[in-house]
Amino acid sequence: MRHNHKIRISDPTLRDGSHAIGHQLSAKQIAAYCQAADQAGVSIVEVGHGNGLGASSLQLGESKTTDSVMLGTAKKNLRSAKLGIHVIPGFATIERDLKPALDLGVDVVRVAVHCSEADLCERHISFCRNQGAEVWGCFMMSHMISPVMLLEQARKIESYGAEGVVFMDSSGHYLPDDVRQRVEMCRDELSIAVGFHGHNNMGLAIANSIAAADAGATLLDGCARGFGAGAGNTQLEVLIAVLERVGYSTGVDLYKILDAADLAEHVLMKEIPVIRSVSVVSGLSGVFSGFLKPVARIAKEFDVDPRDVFFELGRRKIVAGQEDIILEVAKDLATRAAKGAI
Amino acid sequence: MIGNRKSTMENLSDRKRPAMHVAIIGTGNIGTDLLIKVLRSPQLDCTAFVGRNLSSAGMMKAASLGVNTSPASINFLIENPNCYDLVFDATSAKSHQVHAPILKKLGKLVVDLTPAKIGLMCVPSVNLTDSLKESNVNMVTCGGQASIPVAYAIGQTQTGVDYIEVVSSIASRSAGPATRQNLDEYIKTTEDGLKEFSGATRTKSILNLNPAEPCIDMQVTIFAKVQSPDIEKLAPVLLQQVETVRKYVPGYEVILGPMVENGRIVVMVRVRGLGDYLPAYAGNLDIINCAAIAMAEEYACVADVKGER
Numbered sequence: 138m139r140h141n142h143k144i145r146i147s148d149p150t151l152r153d154g155s156h157a158i159g160h161q162l163s164a165k166q167i168a169a170y171c172q173a174a175d176q177a178g179v180s181i182v183e184v185g186h187g188n189g190l191g192a193s194s195l196q197l198g199e200s201k202t203t204d205s206v207m208l209g210t211a212k213k214n215l216r217s218a219k220l221g222i223h224v225i226p227g228f229a230t231i232e233r234d235l236k237p238a239l240d241l242g243v244d245v246v247r248v249a250v251h252c253s254e255a256d257l258c259e260r261h262i263s264f265c266r267n268q269g270a271e272v273w274g275c276f277m278m279s280h281m282i283s284p285v286m287l288l289e290q291a292r293k294i295e296s297y298g299a300e301g302v303v304f305m306d307s308s309g310h311y312l313p314d315d316v317r318q319r320v321e322m323c324r325d326e327l328s329i330a331v332g333f334h335g336h337n338n339m340g341l342a343i344a345n346s347i348a349a350a351d352a353g354a355t356l357l358d359g360c361a362r363g364f365g366a367g368a369g370n371t372q373l374e375v376l377i378a379v380l381e382r383v384g385y386s387t388g389v390d391l392y393k394i395l396d397a398a399d400l401a402e403h404v405l406m407k408e409i410p411v412i413r414s415v416s417v418v419s420g421l422s423g424v425f426s427g428f429l430k431p432v433a434r435i436a437k438e439f440d441v442d443p444r445d446v447f448f449e450l451g452r453r454k455i456v457a458g459q460e461d462i463i464l465e466v467a468k469d470l471a472t473r474a475a476k477g478a479i
Numbered sequence: 480m481i482g483n484r485k486s487t488m489e490n491l492s493d494r495k496r497p498a499m500h501v502a503i504i505g506t507g508n509i510g511t512d513l514l515i516k517v518l519r520s521p522q523l524d525c526t527a528f529v530g531r532n533l534s535s536a537g538m539m540k541a542a543s544l545g546v547n548t549s550p551a552s553i554n555f556l557i558e559n560p561n562c563y564d565l566v567f568d569a570t571s572a573k574s575h576q577v578h579a580p581i582l583k584k585l586g587k588l589v590v591d592l593t594p595a596k597i598g599l600m601c602v603p604s605v606n607l608t609d610s611l612k613e614s615n616v617n618m619v620t621c622g623g624q625a626s627i628p629v630a631y632a633i634g635q636t637q638t639g640v641d642y643i644e645v646v647s648s649i650a651s652r653s654a655g656p657a658t659r660q661n662l663d664e665y666i667k668t669t670e671d672g673l674k675e676f677s678g679a680t681r682t683k684s685i686l687n688l689n690p691a692e693p694c695i696d697m698q699v700t701i702f703a704k705v706q707s708p709d710i711e712k713l714a715p716v717l718l719q720q721v722e723t724v725r726k727y728v729p730g731y732e733v734i735l736g737p738m739v740e741n742g743r744i745v746v747m748v749r750v751r752g753l754g755d756y757l758p759a760y761a762g763n764l765d766i767i768n769c770a771a772i773a774m775a776e777e778y779a780c781v782a783d784v785k786g787e788r
Contacts, residue, residue, distance in 0.1 A: 194644055194646075194683055194685060195642075195644045195702040196644060196700070226663075227666075227685060227686040228685055230662075230663040233667075251687075251688065251689075251690065254659075254688050254690065257688065259659075259660075260660065260662070260663070435740075438740070454690075456687060456690075456691075458646075458687040459646075459648050459687050459689065461646050461648075461698075461745075461747065462648070464700075464735060464745065465698075465735055465747060468735060
């Protein structure tokens with residue numbers, strides 16, 4: 138099925154990409170990439186700590202640059218693109234984080250919750266609506282519940298007055314049919330827009346994004362060179378090219394988005410995201426892609442196999458934000474290994 | 480003091496004083512679990528369990544236990560001021576803002592389980608005795624009750640405590656609608672409590688809900704950035720705090736640390752509940768309710784000693 142409708146592009150290079158560099162983006166880097174993405178005609182540029190607003194912490198890693206400097210800088214360097222933020226209730230509060238962000242000129246708020254916990258974002262969504270901001274509900278780790286349950290949660294997002302709902306494949310775990318089924322269900326049952334945010338652990342981010350578009354999604358996320366957590370996100374410049382080939386219009390200029398990606402590679406990245414062996418395991422085990430760096434560090438400290446850590450985290454159904462549990466799991470594995478050795 | 484209560488009670492038992500009359504307002508998970516704990520306490524007697532909906536699960540449970548219930552909520556307490564001396568408020572921060580002045584006017588003791596934070600913050604292992612001077616005490620939050628004993632031990636033993644961060648993970652099933660609506664207040668109140676009891680310059684609180692089945696136990700990680708971590712000094716003070724907490728929350732235990740990892744002090748605690756209303760995984764319900772009961776029983780003991788009842 139081909140719909141050939143218009144696809145709106147949201148670009149979280151400067152948010153999800155923060156995971157890849159330990160949340161060390163500088164204002165200068167933000168300014169440079171914002172200008173490039175803006176000129177390419179990207180609709181929304183998302184900026185911030187990898188886990189969004191108010192998420193700088195020992196648990197997840199501390200940001201080099203404060204939220205207000207990051208957002209203020211981005212705002213100054215965007216002309217036509219809207220400035221977006223990722224907001225997780227439980228990390229960001231309305232008073233401390235959201236109000237100041239809207240005051241800095243944030244246009245689009247994406248309130249993200251674990252896929253089964255839609256009601257946690259009711260207050261944040263209502264607040265943004267009342268302030269006149271565009272607001273979406275995002276389901277992190279959306280592979281963890283059945284399509285029917287996901288639809289039930291999406292209905293809540295609709296009832297709170299959000300513009301739409303975004304399914305995030307936070308672990309890069311989906312197959313294209315999984316995505317198609319979920320998006321179709323929401324398209325048929327709901328009146329709000331549907332978006333998709335892919336990760337590339339299994340090499341399927343582009344295929345999954347196209348499956349989403351074919352099933353009726355109208356908003357797709359992509360990051361320059363795939364710059365994002367773990368194995369990286371849907372690679373933006375490839376996504377634009379593929380969407381064009383399929384026949385979708387995005388309003389994004391191909392040459393300029395290719396330029397933006399080249400700039401991102403030079404200005405933002407220490408290394409281009411690739412699907413490393415551990416990322417394959419992270420995708421298979423259905424664990425949040427942002428766990429890659431802390432798992433690598435802690436597995437080394439405790440001398441355990443990071444793949445075992447991922448499978449154990451997956452078995453325990455650990456969700457995004459529970460990075461502290463990595464320590465416990467690694468220690469547990471190390472203790473068991475020591476006992477086995479005796 | 481918590482450790483002395485039993486002996487106080489033994490001394491007084493021959494006087495056969497009636498238990499202190501208490502009312503519970505709020506019939507959600509927290510209120511209902513609290514009710515079961517009150518029914519078990521020899522020093523407390525629940526004379527009213529009030530909310531807004533007689534057909535809620537909590538109300539039906541209370542009725543089945545033979546407890547006096549009312550759907551008139553705070554109005555019942557206003558109209559029947561003689562049936563109770565102390566009120567547990569297990570509603571929401573917003574509702575407690577309304578209830579607090581009313582109960583103050585009625586001259587009642589209040590143990591507030593919402594994050595409204597109107598009264599003195601009370602963590603029994605740290606400041607139970609000080610709290611007795613107040614007529615409205617706030618039980619901070621479940622995450623606060625689990626983390627503040629650790630943060631206090633860090634504050635007592637480390638110098639240059641720059642930053643304390645607490646990450647709590649609880650089972651989705653243990654978080655009812657009011658808890659979910661109060662997420663921001665939960666964060667703010669927990670952060671304020673951490674600051675107050677540890678003396679840290681900055682604090683941060685994070686809450687994760689995990690829907691995994693079987694449900695996860697409440698788990699809380701405390702991170703601290705201090706000038707130069709001294710684990711040897713911290714360990715015995717922490718142990719003492721943990722032992723004290725375990726007197727009123729038997730399922731409280733340290734499962735990792737204290738240790739230094741990546742330049743920060745890390746302590747992880749797990750809280751298993753008593754399984755009164757919700758199963759044992761809901762340690763979050765248990766720890767704030769056990770703390771509230773410890774506080775109310777202390778009020779009851781003091782009233783007994785003074786012969787006020």
